[in-house]
Structures are given as C-alpha cells and as structure tokens.
Amino acid sequence: MRAHFLVKNSDPYHAFELRDTALPEPGPGEVRIKVRAFGLNYADIMARQGLYRECPPLPCVIGYDVEGEIAKTGEGVATFRQGDKVFALTRFGGYAEYVIANTQATCRLPDHTPVGTGCALATQCVTAHYAAMHTQTLLPGEKVLVHAAAGGLGTALIQIALNRGCTVIGVAGGQEKAAYLKNLGVQHIIDHRTSSYLTYIQKYLGGKVDVIFDNIGGKSVRAGKSILAHGGRIVLLGAASLSGKRGIISLLRLAIGFGWFSPIAWLGKSQTLIGVNMLKIADHRPDIIEVCLNGVLDLYEQGILRPHIGKQFSFDQLADAHAYMEARKSIGKIVVVV
Numbered sequence: 001m002r003a004h005f006l007v008k009n010s011d012p013y014h015a016f017e018l019r020d021t022a023l024p025e026p027g028p029g030e031v032r033i034k035v036r037a038f039g040l041n042y043a044d045i046m047a048r049q050g051l052y053r054e055c056p057p058l059p060c061v062i063g064y065d066v067e068g069e070i071a072k073t074g075e076g077v078a079t080f081r082q083g084d085k086v087f088a089l090t091r092f093g094g095y096a097e098y099v100i101a102n103t104q105a106t107c108r109l110p111d112h113t114p115v116g117t118g119c120a121l122a123t124q125c126v127t128a129h130y131a132a133m134h135t136q137t138l139l140p141g142e143k144v145l146v147h148a149a150a151g152g153l154g155t156a157l158i159q160i161a162l163n164r165g166c167t168v169i170g171v172a173g174g175q176e177k178a179a180y181l182k183n184l185g186v187q188h189i190i191d192h193r194t195s196s197y198l199t200y201i202q203k204y205l206g207g208k209v210d211v212i213f214d215n216i217g218g219k220s221v222r223a224g225k226s227i228l229a230h231g232g233r234i235v236l237l238g239a240a241s242l243s244g245k246r247g248i249i250s251l252l253r254l255a256i257g258f259g260w261f262s263p264i265a266w267l268g269k270s271q272t273l274i275g276v277n278m279l280k281i282a283d284h285r286p287d288i289i290e291v292c293l294n295g296v297l298d299l300y301e302q303g304i305l306r307p308h309i310g311k312q313f314s315f316d317q318l319a320d321a322h323a324y325m326e327a328r329k330s331i332g333k334i335v336v337v338v
Contacts, residue, residue, distance in 0.1 A: 001020070001021060001022075001023050001096060001097040001098045002018055002019070002020055002021075002096070002097050002315075003018070003019060003021050003061045003093075003095060003096035003097065004016045004017070004018055004019075004061065004095040004096070004318050005017050005018075005019050005021075005059040005060065005061055006047065006048060006055075006058055006059060006060055006061070006062055007058060007059045008058065009048065009049055009050030009058075010048075011323075012048070012318075012319040012320070012321075012322035012323045012326065013319045013323075015048050015319075015322075016095075016318055016319060017059070018316070021061075021096075023098055024093070024098060024099065024100045025072075025074075025100075026072055026073060026074035026077075026100055027074050027075070027100075028074050028075040028076050029074060029075075029076055029077060029102060029103055029104075030073075030074040030077070030100050030101065030102055030103065031070050031071075031072070031073050031074065031077060031080055031086075031088075031100070031101055031103060031106055032070070032071045032072040032073075032074075032098055032099070032100055033066055033068045033069065033070060033071060033086060033088060033098065033099050033100075033101055033106075034068045034069050034070075034071040034097070034098055035066045035067070035068040035094070035096060035097055035098060035099055035338045036066075036067050036068040036069070036115065036118075036337070036338060037066070037067050037068070037115055037116050037118070037119055037312075037335045037336060037337045037338060038063050038065065038066045038067075038094040038095060038096075038099075038119060038335065038336050038338065039063075039064070039065040039066075039094075039116070039119030039120065039122070039123060039152075039333055039334065039335050039336075040321055040322065040325050040334040040335070040336070041064055041065070041123055041124075042215075042238065042325070043064070043238075043279075044062055044063065044064075044322070044325075045322065045325060045326050047062050048062075048322060054279055055092075056092055060092065061092060061093045061094070061095050061096055062092050062093075062094070062095060063090065063092060063093060063094020063095040063096070063099075064089060064090055064092070064094055064122075064123050064279075065087070065088070065089055065090065065094060065118075065119045065120075065122035065123040066087070066088055066090060066094045066099055066101070066118075066119065066122070067085075067086065067087040067088070067109055067113075067115075067116070067117075067118030067119055067122070068085075068086065068338075069083055069084060069085050069086065070082050070083060070084040070086060071098060077103055079103055080103065080106065080108075084108060085108065085109040085110075085111065085113075086106050086107060086108055086109050086118070087106075087107055087109045087118030087119065087121050087122045088101035088105055088106040088107070088122060089101065089105040089106075089122050089123065089126065089278075089282060089289060089293075090105070091282065091283075095318065095336075097338055102286060104286040104287065104289055104290040105282060105286065105289050105290070105293070106293075107121075107122075107293040107294065107296075107297055108297070109121075110297075110300075110301065114309065115309075115312070115335070115337060116307075116309040116312060116333060116335035116337070117300075117307050117309065119333060119335050120152050120156070120307035120308075120309065120332070120333035120335075121296050121297070121300060121305070121307060122293075123152075123278075124151075124152035124153040124155070124156050124307070124333060125156045125296040125299075125300070125305050125307065126278065126289065126292045126293060126296055127153055127156075127237065127276065127278050128153055128156035128157045128159075128160055128305075129156075129160070129292045129295050129296050129299070130276060130278065130281065130288065130292050131157065131213060131235045131237060131274070131276050132157055132160045132161065132164075132213075132235075133160065133295065134288065134291075134292065135235065135274050135276065136211075136233050136235070136272065136274060138160070138161055138164040138166050138211060139164070139165075139166075139210075140164060140165030140166065141165060141166070141167070142166045142167070142210035142211055143166070143167045143169065143205060143208070143209040143210050143211070143229075144157075144161045144166045144167065144168050144169065144209065144210065144211045144212075144213070145169045145171065145197070145201075145209045145211070145212045145213070145224070145227075146158055146161070146168060146169065146170050146171065146213045147171050147212075147213060147214050147215055147216055147220065148171070148172065148215050148216070149170030149171055149172045149177075149181055149186065150170070150172040150177035150180050150181060150331045150332070151330060151331070151332070152307065152308070152310075152330075152332050152333035152334075153215065153237065154170070154172070154213075155184065155307065155308055155332055155333075156305060156307070157213050158170060158181070158184050158185075158186060159184070159304060159305055159306060160299070160304070160305070161211075162184075162185050162186075163299075163304045166211075167187050167188070168185075168186045168187055168188070169186075169187070169188040169189075169190065169197070169200075169201065169205070169209065170184075170186040170188070170189050170190070171190045171192050171197050172189070172190075172191065172192065173191060173192050173193045173328065174191065174193060175191070176331065177191075177331055178191050180308075180331050180332075188200070188204065188205070198223060198226070198227060201227050202227075207227060208227055208228065208229040208232075209227055209228065209229060209232065210228075210229050210231070210232050210233070211232060211233050211234075211235070212224045212227075212228065212232070212233070212234045212235065213235050213237060214234060214235065214236055214237065215236075215237040215238035216238075217236065217238060221234060221236060221273070225271075228269075228271055230269045230270060230271070231269075231270050231271070232269075232271050232272075233271070233272045233273075233274060234271075234272070234273050234274065235274045235276060236273065236274065236275050236276065237276050307332065307333055308331065308332030308333065309332055309333050309335055310330050310331040310332035310333060310334060311324060311330060311332075311334050311335075312334075312335050312336075312337055313334070313335070313336045313337070314336070314337055315336060315337065315338050317336070318336060321334055321336055
C-alpha cells in the first residue's frame with residue numbers, strides 16, 4: 001500500500017514522503033480498514049512541527065481518524081465483517097490506503113453518508129461528546145463559551161450545547177466564520193480579530209459564563225477563570241497557542257500563561273478545570289471510546305450532530321491540506337480523500 005510518512009519536522013512541503021510500505025495485518029480484536037478518507041486534526045500540525053510529544057519516532061505515519069470499509073478482521077472479531085462501512089479512531093497510521101483499528105474504536109457508518117463525515121464523527125464529534133456529555137453535564141439555560149467555534153470540534157460542541165438548550169457564545173476569526181456560526185444558530189458571535197470576548201461578555205452577558213471549551217491553553221485559561229461563574233467548568237481541549245513555537249522558552253511561556261492558582265480558589269466557587277486528552281482515553285479507557293462512538297452515531301442519526309466538511313483534498317495534496325489548516329482558514333473538518 002501507499003502511505004504518507006512524516007520524515008522530518010518542517011513545513012508541509014518538505015515534511016512528508018509518499019512511500020510504498022507493507023500492508024498491515026490485524027491482530028486479535030483488530031480490523032484492517034480500506035481507507036476512503038482520512039481527516040486532519042491540529043495535533044497533526046503540532047506533530048509535523050515537532051511539538052507533539054506523543055508522535056512516534058520519525059519516520060512515521062500519523063493520522064487519527066479514517067472512514068472506509070472493513071478489508072480484513074483479526075482473531076476473535078465478531079462485530080464486523082468484510083465490506084462493512086465504518087469510521088474509526090486509529091493509534092496513528094491514518095495517512096495511508098489501509099490502516100489497523102481496534103474494534104472498540106470502530107463504529108458502523110450509515111449508508112450514503114457523505115465522504116469525510118465519518119472522519120469528523122470519529123475525532124471531533126467523539127471529543128465533543130466526551131467533553132460535553134461525559135466529563136460534565138450541560139444544563140438548559142447555561143451560557144457556554146466555545147473558542148475556535150467554526151472548526152470541526154467547535155461545530156460539534158455548538159450543536160450539542162444548542163440541543164441541550166444552552167446559550168452559546170462562539171469565538172472565531174473573520175466575517176466568513178461569523179456567518180457560518182450564525183447559520184448554526186449561535187446566539188452570540190465574537191470575531192476575535194476585531195473584538196475582545198472578555199469585553200463582550202462583561203457588556204452583554206453579565207460578565208460571567210458557565211462553561212468554557214478552550215483549545216488555546218496558556219493565558220486563555222487564566223482569562224477564562226476571570227469570567228467563570230460559580231459552579232462553572234473550563235474544559236481544556238488543547239494548547240493551540242503553542243503552535244509554531246519551539247523550545248523551552250515557548251513551553252515556559254505557555255506554562256506561565258496558565259497562571260499560578262491553588263485548588264482552593266476553584267473549591268471556593270465550586271469551579272472545575274477539566275483536561276481532555278483523547279489519545280490517553282483511547283490508550284487507557286477504550287470502553288469510554290466505544291461508548292462515545294455509539295453516542296455520536298446516535299446523535300448523528302437523530303440529526304443533532306451535522307458535521308460540516310469545509311475542504312476536501314486529494315491523496316496527493318496532503319501538503320496543501322496541512323498548509324490550509326495551519327493558516328487557520330478552515331471552517332469545519334478538513335479531509336483527504338484516498
């Protein structure tokens with residue numbers, strides 16, 4: 001089969017090599033998937049930049065989410081058979097024509113699902129399900145702030161929050177993304193290029209929100225704490241503010257940006273800081289991944305989750321896809337069609 005190997009930490013056009021490599025064999029409890037499409041995630045950008053410590057040693061094949069059909073089943077697999085359409089989370093290896101996935105991280109894909117949708121269901125929607133429905137409970141009427149709201153994860157978080165009867169504050173950059181959020185039904189839209197969400201919340205929302213979904217990290221979390229209501233929750237989903245910044249100085253700045261605080265400050269107001277790392281959940285609690293996959297499928301079939309595929313690239317356009325995502329141009333999910 002062919003696979004895109006990450007061979008060095010560099011710009012998108014010099015980091016990857018398309019190579020022929022051996023077809024992977026599924027072990028017990030695993031399936032081999034013939035990939036129809038794979039998705040890009042911001043962790044892929046960080047891995048390419050050399051900033052993601054979970055990335056395997058180079059050269060390696062990265063990629064977390066795929067959709068396609070079962071090509072072969074491993075020993076003891078009874079839940080899937082050859083030809084089944086599926087979407088799945090992988091332990092890297094997604095940038096390829098075939099990939100191995102554990103059955104607990106694989107879920108059936110309804111017939112006639114648009115190309116790329118399964119990739120968004122696998123990563124962005126599973127992450128949103130875990131963050132918004134598993135780690136805590138969104139209550140009707142709560143004010144929910146979503147950073148990077150026009151991305152694939154932001155879209156899923158918004159759709160879940162609106163379905164739960166929440167008031168959503170979406171933060172994104174640019175008029176095109178603002179228009180997209182308006183079409184989703186977001187009640188309060190803030191263009192971070194022209195306005196401060198802190199000022200907006202003070203002026204229009206009483207200065208407090210109940211839940212913050214934050215994938216920026218660093219000082220963004222400290223700012224979020226300043227507007228968090230009693231009983232509020234900050235769900236930390238990443239550290240995008242570190243993107244493109246290498247070295248110990250950048251790491252120290254990120255850490256310092258979080259601020260120095262005692263758990264007593266959170267206890268006194270019954271507030272919660274929740275860290276989400278889906279790779280670690282997949283490694284140590286595959287049962288949770290299975291629950292979230294099935295929950296996502298249910299919400300998709302109900303029409304609550306409606307992934308938006310903002311851009312498709314062909315298999316030989318991987319570098320272009322990375323450049324597009326790194327430029328923060330994307331709305332919804334970016335996928336590569338194999």
